[in-house]
Amino acid sequence: MTSSNIQNILLTGGAGYIGSHTAVALSQTGHRIFIFDNFCNSDRGAVKRIEAIIGRPIVVIEGDLRDTALLTQTLQTHQINAVVHFAGLKAVGESNRIPVEYYANNVQGTISLLQAMQKADNHPKTFVFSSSATVYGDPKYLPIDEAHPLAATNPYGRTKHHIEEILGDLAKSDPAWRIACLRYFNPVGAHDSGLIGENPNGIPNNLMPFVAQVAVGKLAQLSVYGDDYDTPDGTGVRDYIHVMDLAEGHVAALNYLTTHDGFHVFNLGTGRGYSVLEMVKAFEAASGKSVPYKIVPRRAGDIATSYASVAYATAELNWHAKRNLKDMCESGWKFQHMTAKSS
Numbered sequence: 592m593t594s595s596n597i598q599n600i601l602l603t604g605g606a607g608y609i610g611s612h613t614a615v616a617l618s619q620t621g622h623r624i625f626i627f628d629n630f631c632n633s634d635r636g637a638v639k640r641i642e643a644i645i646g647r648p649i650v651v652i653e654g655d656l657r658d659t660a661l662l663t664q665t666l667q668t669h670q671i672n673a674v675v676h677f678a679g680l681k682a683v684g685e686s687n688r689i690p691v692e693y694y695a696n697n698v699q700g701t702i703s704l705l706q707a708m709q710k711a712d713n714h715p716k717t718f719v720f721s722s723s724a725t726v727y728g729d730p731k732y733l734p735i736d737e738a739h740p741l742a743a744t745n746p747y748g749r750t751k752h753h754i755e756e757i758l759g760d761l762a763k764s765d766p767a768w769r770i771a772c773l774r775y776f777n778p779v780g781a782h783d784s785g786l787i788g789e790n791p792n793g794i795p796n797n798l799m800p801f802v803a804q805v806a807v808g809k810l811a812q813l814s815v816y817g818d819d820y821d822t823p824d825g826t827g828v829r830d831y832i833h834v835m836d837l838a839e840g841h842v843a844a845l846n847y848l849t850t851h852d853g854f855h856v857f858n859l860g861t862g863r864g865y866s867v868l869e870m871v872k873a874f875e876a877a878s879g880k881s882v883p884y885k886i887v888p889r890r891a892g893d894i895a896t897s898y899a900s901v902a903y904a905t906a907e908l909n910w911h912a913k914r915n916l917k918d919m920c921e922s923g924w925k926f927q928h929m930t931a932k933s934s
């Protein structure tokens with residue numbers, strides 16, 4: 592990276608799981624990073640640990656996305672050139688219970704952020720958005736490419752779809768905008784240091800944090816949601832991607848936007864799937880711990896198989912996932928027993 596490419600980048604939700612790893616990757620590429628977070632699903636300890644990894648202090652602005660004035664002031668004060676927008680609520684089940692809060696936080700929060708970008712004197716117009724494979728809904732074909740129809744099946748997924756539409760309209764209205772929507776598949780694992788990783792509050796909704804907490808002895812056993820799917824071993828198959836590969840995908844997307852204006856959508860996955868039982872076995876091998884499980888009925892809303900076509904991201908972003916399943920499990924285990932267990 593040449594010094595002319597170095598940017599001041601605001602990471603909304605930068606203290607969270609994916610944001611913290613991306614903060615490390617961007618910082619180590621030479622960018623100056625700034626974190627805006629209300630800590631509703633993270634804490635300042637994560638920022639301290641990012642600082643320990645990168646070896647320098649980070650400017651943190653504590654605030655809510657819906658505070659347009661604070662965002663405008665932040666963008667101006669720090670002469671922000673690009674925004675990577677992670678902040679949002681992300682639990683599918685919760686979104687069915689409190690949909691209005693999901694639309695308010697995710698959609699209204701994004702509108703507030705875009706209004707701040709329009710108001711700020713320096714007018715930053717480079718934007719990377721954390722979208723999700725959940726926008727596709729039930730797969731009509733596999734692998735899922737970016738042209739697959741969008742039919743999210745829950746309010747959380749629909750907030751992501753709405754935001755993508757807003758961003759598409761914005762890019763059409765003003766060709767100076769440079770926008771990338773990154774549709775993540777299933778991010779897992781942690782930074783090699785074991786200092787940052789995924790540490791959800793309460794009982795984890797997602798498979799791998801649950802598996803890690805069983806391995807470390809925090810939870811007694813995993814419930815496997817169904818073994819009667821049309822998959823090789825009957826359990827659900829997903830495209831798990833190492834969170835550091837995902838983080839590097841953001842570096843690649845920002846780099847791409849330096850030479851491409853307009854609105855772009857990329858899948859970020861590995862292009863291959865693993866079943867629940869394969870994940871359990873791999874985690875047992877990485878941790879040396881046993882992960883007891885029982886088969887229970889299917890979880891409502893789950894699908895059999897999901898994995899990405901990564902051809903477009905590979906060709907356009909010059910990026911692909913480099914780390915394998917062993918790397919995902921070993922790093923996830925290191926974080927679980929070194930950092931998450933005690934916090």
Ligand code: NAD
Pocket residue numbers: 603604605606607608609610627628629630631632633654655656657676677678679680681696700721722723724775776777778
């Ligand atoms: P996370 O909850 O760990 O991080 C989100 C961060 O945003 C947290 O630090 C939280 O405090 C902050 N935040 C939430 N609402 C805010 C608000 N109104 N104002 C300021 N800060 C706010 O989640 P994550 O796993 O790191 O996910 C990051 C993004 O990626 C989210 O938008 C999520 O929907 C998306 N995503 C996540 C996954 C996944 O499996 N983890 C998959 C696809 C997409």
Ligand code: WQD
Pocket residue numbers: 681683722723724725776777778796797798799801813814815816817826827828829867890893
């Ligand atoms: C993976 C597999 C489960 C937990 C979710 C969101 C999606 C995205 C990523 C944000 C499935 C099985 C799980 C458990 C199990 N997030 N499982 N026991 O459902 O693919 O995607 O997270 O955008 O929007 O929907 O991920 O980790 O919950 O499940 O057997 O205790 O593990 O049935 O087959 P999912 P997951």
